[in-house]
Amino acid sequence: MIRISLALTALLAGCATTESKIEPLAGSWGGTHVGLVIDPAGGRLEYDCASGTIDQPVIVNALGEFHEKGTHTPGTGGPVQQDQVPTAFPALYHGSVQGDRMTLRVIVPSNGTVIGPLELRLGAAPVLMRCL
8 A cells, every 4th residue: 555655656746747837828820800919918819890809828728728818899990080999898719729720719798799710820911801
């Protein structure tokens, strides 16, 4: 019994030293209808007719997925008044990353809006078609 306990303790100690440090995701990601810039503090998105933020570091789990909170701000089309304050809605950003590819979904719970799946690539320029 003592041998099993010692072996288990040694095994667990070995596992603790081999864990990799989790780093926030970063970089410029682009795709059709979307651009995303991620830095250690969060992210900023631009869509054809909207924008958004991810309000904390984007942490990818062992499965290559992330689930972060932020905001989604629908565009209005046409000119924006100088003193106009856009309405930002709470949003959930769900993504999966494999190498230099990302699939992203945006959910706005307050109005049931779901955007995506959007396909992005690290370092690619966004292809946006601005609304009028």
